[in-house]
Amino acid sequence: MKKKTVITAGILGVLAVAAGVWFYHPAGKVDQEILSRLEGDYGIPYDDDMDDEEYYDNECFWEMAVFTKADGFFTTKPPALMIYDAEAGEPGLAGTIINLDADTMELKIDDRMTDKDYYPSGWDIETSSDTIEFTYEETEDGLELTNHGKTFTFVKYQED
Incomplete structure (x- = not known):
């Protein structure tokens, strides 16, 4: 009887761990088709209005990268989104994409980046959860991210 109880408890433990890994694994909630469309490097719109305050915020011109493969420089586990100061190269915000659907993206913040x-x-x-959630809209030129009513527009760089 004791042996059956131990085996049953072991099986239930393995199932609980497997369910936890599946539930918390980022790829489980990330729409891979959308992710492949968003992947790439983004910057601010470069035009005559570049000096407008909408592009200059918190003393920075923000650039962004969405990547799906590990990079030796970044500590953020892919799939990831990173926003950084284009002039100084200083990191601003980086996180693993843990949720991505047709209009919402959620990041688990990477404290080191x-x-x-x-x-x-x-x-x-x-x-409380060390996350940030965006609503987003894919535009003709790139991506608009909105959090708490504040929207930033990023233009996707085209590969030559």
Whole structure:
């Protein structure tokens, strides 16, 4: 009887661990088709209005990268989104994409690649879960990310 109880408990333990891994694994909630469309490097719209305040925020011109493969420089586990200061190269916000659907993206913040005092103003990291959630819209030229009513527009760089 004792042996059956131990075996049953072992099987239930393995199932619980497997369910946890499946539930918390980023790829389980990430739409891979959307991710492949979003992958790439983004910047601010470069035009005559570049000096407008909508492009200059928190003393930075923000650039962004969405990547799906590990990179030796970045510590953020892919799939990832990183926003950084284009002029100084300083990281602002980085995280693993843990949720991605037709209009919402959620990141688990990478503390080593995020300066919590230095990223686009008006955005808010949920401190209890260390995540940030965006609504997004794919545009003709790139991507608009919105958090707490503050939207930033990023233009996707075209490969030559």
